[in-house]
Amino acid sequence: MASMTHSSLPLVFLCSLFCVIFSSFCYCKSLSSVTIDSLRASLEKQEDFIVFSLIERARYPYNSFAYDPSFLGNQNCSFVELFVRETEAMEARFGRYQNPEELPFFPDYAQPPLAPPHRFPNILHPPGASVNVSRRIWDMYFNDLLPLFTKKADDRNYQQTVASDLICLQALSRRIHSGRFVAEIKFRDSPQNYIPAIQAKDSETLMKLLTFTSVEEAVVKRVFKKAEIFGQNVNLGKNNVKEAESKYKVEPSVAAKLYQEWVIPFTKQVEVGYLLRRLI
């Protein structure tokens, strides 16, 4: 912003606005059916599945051999990486990544989809659609999160373990990369709020514009509560969390930390990354 004169701002703004309006007609689907409220409702539902997926993974102990690159001997990668690569390649053949909400961790597969191709509605501005923090999600999940909610033990169920890991990773990736859709809707609702910072490539201002502390705190509290409710041991005659006196399958504080330290910040980084490409 500092490099532009005040007099040039309205012209640039108008041009940008024209681009926005024109490009709106080029997308596959109008935004009429997608609102920030419908998107928030979808994100809330995704919280449930993220909590479920953590609980499912917690059925198995840490199982360190699954993450040890030397375990497979003649392979160049760990058991989990090989499993995720092969699973994603297969899922791609079955059409998973035709849906723009799904992003693979290893997109270097070659085979075309088996099923008739389908063009999913896609509201994303094409340059922003490629914003991707999969590597960061992968590292966070294995280095930071997994040791927090799994027992240090080995039960040799490595396939079941890494299949559960992949379900967690996919749920987290879908939620975090939803930031692209959130950013698009926010931008379309009030482009004038974002265009100056986008043009100035001012990530810090964009991050501030996208931060709503009270909303984020409410999300973290709700995730904590979901982990309490979904992770309790249900017994007949005991009606709710308080009465059940149960040990949770995943500590609610871990689920809350996941959202507070990683899911929310990563999502906002995706939103910023998307907006920075919004006028390209």
Add this chain to the structure above:
Amino acid sequence: MASMTHSSLPLVFLCSLFCVIFSSFCYCKSLSSVTIDSLRASLEKQEDFIVFSLIERARYPYNSFAYDPSFLGNQNCSFVELFVRETEAMEARFGRYQNPEELPFFPDYAQPPLAPPHRFPNILHPPGASVNVSRRIWDMYFNDLLPLFTKKADDRNYQQTVASDLICLQALSRRIHSGRFVAEIKFRDSPQNYIPAIQAKDSETLMKLLTFTSVEEAVVKRVFKKAEIFGQNVNLGKNNVKEAESKYKVEPSVAAKLYQEWVIPFTKQVEVGYLLRRLI
């Protein structure tokens, strides 16, 4: 039983008992660590994952093309069958079916496991280990259960849909085929209760011996409650099912029906099938 004289019964009984005691020493692991209580606790946990898996599947509509054999054109089977076949073949390579608790729906894969082989503890009497009702689970799931808890619609997310189906199927298969382990423990706890009916190949009497109506009713009630708790829409400030006034993600009555009409009867059929092979 009718074909045997009363005088020959004690001798046959003693021989059978000797076989039981001898074969106990041949198994890979003693039963000391597995009791009917530890097995019940595991079955209770499996209820949680079955309810979670139904809720996850309910995210997607019915998506009928995934089950229509004509959808893939030049393939001889439906999208879901091809997906399950290929997934199971891959999971087998990653060692899933080395664990005797896991049974594939299509066991005709050929590739050997990638990982170093592991001999899981196996308490099953070998002839009974092959008792398998996978086909019945498959038919029940697709013909009876799925239409009860999915919306009649199509969102084209076929890969995600059938991946959720497979998670449901695997959870149900594991639970139902646990009947083999339950039958083994019950038999070992009091072989004298079962041997006469086994020798007489009297399925009806075995079914009666394995039926505990009050326990089954409690399981169905607990599953209903789990579907209420896990399928509710959690909001901040609302503490339990009654207050939340939510529409459930899967009707609790469907989860209860699943257990009452299929999971419990199928498990008992597995138990009977196992016991009938227990003295071979």
